[in-house]
Amino acid sequence: MERIPFRATTAASSYTELRLPVALLLDNIRSMYNVGAFFRTADGAGIERLLLSGITARPPKNAITKTALGAENRVPWQPVSDPRSEIEALRATGYEIAAIETSDRALDIFEWQPRFPVCVLFGHEVDGLSRDLLELCDTHVRIPMLGLKHSLNVASAGAVVMYELLRKYKTLYCVTD
Amino acid sequence: MERIPFRATTAASSYTELRLPVALLLDNIRSMYNVGAFFRTADGAGIERLLLSGITARPPKNAITKTALGAENRVPWQPVSDPRSEIEALRATGYEIAAIETSDRALDIFEWQPRFPVCVLFGHEVDGLSRDLLELCDTHVRIPMLGLKHSLNVASAGAVVMYELLRKYKTLYCVTD
Numbered sequence: 285m286e287r288i289p290f291r292a293t294t295a296a297s298s299y300t301e302l303r304l305p306v307a308l309l310l311d312n313i314r315s316m317y318n319v320g321a322f323f324r325t326a327d328g329a330g331i332e333r334l335l336l337s338g339i340t341a342r343p344p345k346n347a348i349t350k351t352a353l354g355a356e357n358r359v360p361w362q363p364v365s366d367p368r369s370e371i372e373a374l375r376a377t378g379y380e381i382a383a384i385e386t387s388d389r390a391l392d393i394f395e396w397q398p399r400f401p402v403c404v405l406f407g408h409e410v411d412g413l414s415r416d417l418l419e420l421c422d423t424h425v426r427i428p429m430l431g432l433k434h435s436l437n438v439a440s441a442g443a444v445v446m447y448e449l450l451r452k453y454k455t456l457y458c459v460t461d
Numbered sequence: 462m463e464r465i466p467f468r469a470t471t472a473a474s475s476y477t478e479l480r481l482p483v484a485l486l487l488d489n490i491r492s493m494y495n496v497g498a499f500f501r502t503a504d505g506a507g508i509e510r511l512l513l514s515g516i517t518a519r520p521p522k523n524a525i526t527k528t529a530l531g532a533e534n535r536v537p538w539q540p541v542s543d544p545r546s547e548i549e550a551l552r553a554t555g556y557e558i559a560a561i562e563t564s565d566r567a568l569d570i571f572e573w574q575p576r577f578p579v580c581v582l583f584g585h586e587v588d589g590l591s592r593d594l595l596e597l598c599d600t601h602v603r604i605p606m607l608g609l610k611h612s613l614n615v616a617s618a619g620a621v622v623m624y625e626l627l628r629k630y631k632t633l634y635c636v637t638d
Contacts, residue, residue: 325617330607394628430507443617444624451571
């Protein structure tokens, strides 16, 4: 597969050519502030696009803008009415499908060796991802939790995952200016 | 220096012995939701303690609890009235002092080789860290930004930094069960 040259700083005009080959599917994210936070961080990490399914709010919404600060107008996104079909379509074009979920089969994110391009799924703030979506995933990935709580805020988890994928991608395919 | 054995999962009763040797100094953080988010992620990443200075709100506050979800009662924290003196005291006991700030001298976080223990400074959501605190730091660290915006939300930046430090610490000193 042809790899996109990676540069840590890019001219605005060439930004669309330099996205990280990572899509995020946000299924049933309850809070619009969390959706906006995903947009802002996705812009920073150069994420390819966001796929919004279930109850996840779509732009334009004031509550999304409040935390996205305009990133919702720059990061490509698309509504997804049938996430199962979308996942199968992405897999058919070569994407690894990974769920961020603490499950028995989950790999520690730091030990996960993703096969780019990757589509990463995030689910509901309390209930997580539905069983039927989890079963469709090639990989389950967990973020190590050292404290007494068993989860991070979903947007914080998103930030950890996006930048860890950027780090892994740079390590594998870095093209410096 | 004696290293704390690292375990990705720890019994609650021994949690205090297994903290990552990383303190965070939050100076002039405006939003209590951001402060709460720092507590929640700090619990997950096993951060040693939070130091709260300037206008940064201190627990107990309902707005902190709303995003910390109780982590503010588990992660050690202390108010700091004079951050300059606190930084010098930490440095005198062996801490590297690192600012998260995009400056001319900033290292990419993925290329930074911290010398644990580390104290990491985060500043105001809009204005960042004050010049006098920046000048006191051994290291400036930046998070790569590929998009058009030039910053992340401070709590998202915190999540990226905390987990990257956990990853680096595990790589250096991992003790597996």
